[in-house]
Amino acid sequence: MIYPDLLVTFMLIGVMTFGGGYSILPLVEELAIDQHQWLTTSELADIISISEMSPGPFSLNCSTFVGMKVAGFPGAAVATFGFLLLPFLIVLVLAYFYNKYRGLSYVKTVFSVLNSCIIAVLLHTAIKLFSSSVPGLSLSAGKPDFLAWGIFAASFLAMFKWKVNPLFIIFAAAVLGMILYPVII
């Protein structure tokens, strides 16, 4: 029976992954690869590319994929459940207190300062995403990726100015990429 082990491991991973995203990888490496040897280190690259390929949060995708590799469909469900369980309970407690006290003017003051910080964090993420996905790409040696620039500019205008539904933007970008990249690369 691998399931209890899988559950406990992913509960641990879930509670230790802070900030989501790639911060889960060192934990997967240590617990799933080194300790349990469910995967090999070379499969770590697969985990990353699959998790990037599928929608939803990266860390959750990782858990699902590792569970799937280890014990098929039930494994995927157990790993996902384990990963979500403890954060869910912790967030629930915080949600309770947040809703109880958020009306207080003291709490509002502290949150207004925190919100200013978070806007900086978000903008910084946007800059990082931009530099890795637009100027960071090239079509061939030295040639910038015009299509990425174009899609970035068009998506930005579409959302910022014309309030286009973001789901449509994502879908349109995927289709454009699929059709135009093979032509220009």
Add this chain to the structure above:
Amino acid sequence: MKYDLKKLTPLNLFLQCFTVSMFSFGGGSTIISLQQETFVKKLGWVDSDEMLEQFTIAQSTPGATSVNTSILIGYRLLGLKGALLCALATALPPLVVIIIITFFYEKLNNNERTAYALRAVRAAAAAMMASVSISLLIDLLKKKDLFLIAVWACAMAVMLIFDPNTILVIAAGLIVGILYLVFLIYRQKRGEKK
């Protein structure tokens, strides 16, 4: 900000969370741009400040940030039931898609078209993230609160120069926030004495 809760039903909440999760590529905080657009701008169920506050809480708790944010949104709107619904709705799309992808992994991974689509989607996701964060920044500037703008500028400079862990930024923001609160109370008390 007026809330518009007419369309708020458990089923609709589930569907909205499901769609947001289904269309969020690139992971991490990119989801917040979709959540912001959906819950604040399109539906008007949550106001912009609340969304940021919930994002802050979500970032400072373990687990996937976007799942945590949706749990908070769900709890705020429909209590425990809402929290469960939102967690499930956010976790379900990746679960299903990963299971499908795993079967076709070899094909998909070596398929150029998938790579091209993802490359284009990343550029679009960066643009959406930029749009949301710039809108939020404009809102902040419009409040004309010099202290908050200064906090933002400091945080931005620190992020750009040192690129610290987000948790550290939130912890620092919490300390500054509490100090600011103490300062305000002190000033108010002194004002009362006079």
